[in-house]
Amino acid sequence: MRDTPAKAIALISGGLDSMLAARVVQEQGVHVEGINFFTGFCVEGHTHAIRKQDRAKPQRNNALWVAEQLGMRLHIVDIVDEYKQVLFNPRYGFGANLNPCLDCKIFMIRKAHQWMLAHGFDFIVTGEVVGQRPKSQRKETMPVVAKESGADDLLLRPLSAKNLPETRAEREGWVARSALYGFNGRSRKPQMQLAREFGFSDYAQPAGGCCFLTDAAYSAKLSDLWEHRGSRNYDLDDIMLLKVGRHLRPSPRFKLIIAREEGEVRFLEGYRKQFIHLQTVSHAGPLALIDGDVDDDELQLCARLVARFSQGRQADRVELRIVGLDGNASLTSVSPMPADAIPESWYR
Numbered sequence: 001m002r003d004t005p006a007k008a009i010a011l012i013s014g015g016l017d018s019m020l021a022a023r024v025v026q027e028q029g030v031h032v033e034g035i036n037f038f039t040g041f042c043v044e045g046h047t048h049a050i051r052k053q054d055r056a057k058p059q060r061n062n063a064l065w066v067a068e069q070l071g072m073r074l075h076i077v078d079i080v081d082e083y084k085q086v087l088f089n090p091r092y093g094f095g096a097n098l099n100p101c102l103d104c105k106i107f108m109i110r111k112a113h114q115w116m117l118a119h120g121f122d123f124i125v126t127g128e129v130v131g132q133r134p135k136s137q138r139k140e141t142m143p144v145v146a147k148e149s150g151a152d153d154l155l156l157r158p159l160s161a162k163n164l165p166e167t168r169a170e171r172e173g174w175v176a177r178s179a180l181y182g183f184n185g186r187s188r189k190p191q192m193q194l195a196r197e198f199g200f201s202d203y204a205q206p207a208g209g210c211c212f213l214t215d216a217a218y219s220a221k222l223s224d225l226w227e228h229r230g231s232r233n234y235d236l237d238d239i240m241l242l243k244v245g246r247h248l249r250p251s252p253r254f255k256l257i258i259a260r261e262e263g264e265v266r267f268l269e270g271y272r273k274q275f276i277h278l279q280t281v282s283h284a285g286p287l288a289l290i291d292g293d294v295d296d297d298e299l300q301l302c303a304r305l306v307a308r309f310s311q312g313r314q315a316d317r318v319e320l321r322i323v324g325l326d327g328n329a330s331l332t333s334v335s336p337m338p339a340d341a342i343p344e345s346w347y348r
């Protein structure tokens with residue numbers, strides 16, 4: 001019998017399930033710390049902090065907030081570069097969109113296992129629930145994740161443990177199997193009940209997934225980026241910009257990113273030095289970035305498009321400032337493009 005508490009590392013996404021799983025294990029007297037992997041595609045704290053329509057949601061990083069609620073340390077690990085190997089070539093394919101959920105889980109649990117070994121922890125905790133997600137959380141895939149991640153029986157899913165083979169944490173008596181749960185399926189009711197029992201009234205509402213890759217519109221923009229770049233590579237700025245603005249591609253050589261509201265204008269301002277950008281001056285209007293190469297005619301086309309999304313959309317002429325990559329600014333006056341003249345196929 002050991003005289004110090006067992007130590008677990010819990011994957012914390014910021015959602016309810018991982019919060020509950022960590023708390024269940026804490027209740028058993030285990031020392032739990034959280035780990036959160038930053039892929040660049042995470043939803044957490046991004047659009048909520050930018051867009052007005054999301055203002056009703058608390059502007060916070062939910063993973064940090066969960067750690068605070070549970071009184072535990074959180075390790076945020078940047079895996080932006082390493083994650084590309086998961087996204088470029090997922091062995092188990094994609095979900096409904098560009099979300100490689102099964103490969104992603106295997107990868108994150110493998111990283112958590114490495115972290116656990118390097119830091120002297122005993123086991124790993126996740127909030128996975130059997131049958132919760134069609135591909136990555138089926139009963140048949142649970143052992144696949146455990147085996148291929150290398151974590152094997154060091155991986156404990158406290159919310160579904162009673163539906164799964166005993167793990168080392170149970171065998172060693174670090175946690176009592178009788179105090180674990182047997183949740184199964186897509187219903188959220190058992191989790192909500194458990195949240196009430198723990199006194200959690202405020203938690204991130206369950207969404208379609210923990211990252212933008214589950215989103216059809218986002219995945220379409222990412223596919224478009226890869227197609228026109230001629231390679232499936234990306235950097236952090238690329239994938240952050242896909243989360244923001246209206247994206248229009250009038251040509252294979254360039255696209256326009258047009259802010260939809262004040263918060264997005266401020267966000268895109270941070271990228272002005274990297275892109276040719278335009279902003280209306282005669283009327284209130286959005287900031288827009290041009291991603292790609294444009295000739296003079298195409299620049300005028302971009303100006304007409306930006307004018308279309310400004311307060312001057314009904315005016316005969318709208319004046320805009322265009323700033324090149326060299327920082328030199330020029331003014332131009334254009335007639336706004338009528339909405340019905342913009343082909344649907346330009347919208348990404």
Ligand code: SF4
Pocket residue numbers: 099100101102104105136209210211212213214
């Ligand atoms: S939703 Fe995103 S972060 Fe979550 S498992 Fe799927 S790919 Fe990974």
